[in-house]
Amino acid sequence: SQTIHQWPATLVQPVGSPLSLECTVEGTSNPNLYWYRQAAGRGLQLLFYSVGIGQISSEVPQNLSASRPQDRQFILSSKKLLLSDSGFYLCAWRFDSSYNSPLHFGNGTRLTVT
C-alpha cells in the first residue's frame, strides 16, 4: 500500500527566515505530486505540482518554490518568509493525471510566521 509522509507537523518561524518542508511517498512510482495551502476556514489553494522528477509547475506567483529531487520526494521552500505565508500546508499525491484519480494527502504542516 501507499503512504505519504510530511514533516514537520507544526512550525513557528520568524519573518524573513527560510523554510523547507519535505514530503515523501512510499509504495508507488512516478506519482503526481502537489503542494497546497489552506487558510483557516477556507478551501485549498494549489501552489505547485509535479508530474515527474525535475518538473515543477507553479500555479500562484509568490516567494515560495518547489523542487522534486527524487521520484517520490517533493520539497517546498522559501528564502524569506512573509507573515502572509502562515497557513496549513498539505502535500498530496495521486497515481496519474486521469480525471478520476483522487488526491491522497499527507497530514499537513501548520506554519505560523511571527
Add this chain to the structure above:
Amino acid sequence: GQSLEQPSEVTAVEGAIVQINCTYQTSGFYGLSWYQQHDGGAPTFLSYNGLDGLEETGRFSSFLSRSDSYGYLLLQELQMKDSASYFCAVRDSNYQLIWGAGTKLIIKP
C-alpha cells in the same frame, strides 16, 4: 472567473439525512469530487462524479447534474464521527482541481 459555491455550515441531528449542495462555474469540467476533512486533519477522498447521476458508497452518495452545474453530497444515518468539513472540487480545463470553501457539518445528538 472560476467559482464553487457551497453552504458554509449545515447542522443536522444524529441518525438523520443531510444534503450538502455545490454549484460551480468553471472553465471546462472534468468531474466533481468530494473530500472530507476533520478539524486539524488532512482531506480524504469521498467520491467522484464524471457523468450525470447518483454514485453510492455506503452511507454516502453523490449526485451530479452537468446541465445545471450542480452536485450534492448526501449523508445518511448520520454519526457523530461525520462531524467534519466537506469540500467539493471540480477538475477544470487545466486538469487541476478548483476547490470550494467547504461546508462545516455540525451533528447534534
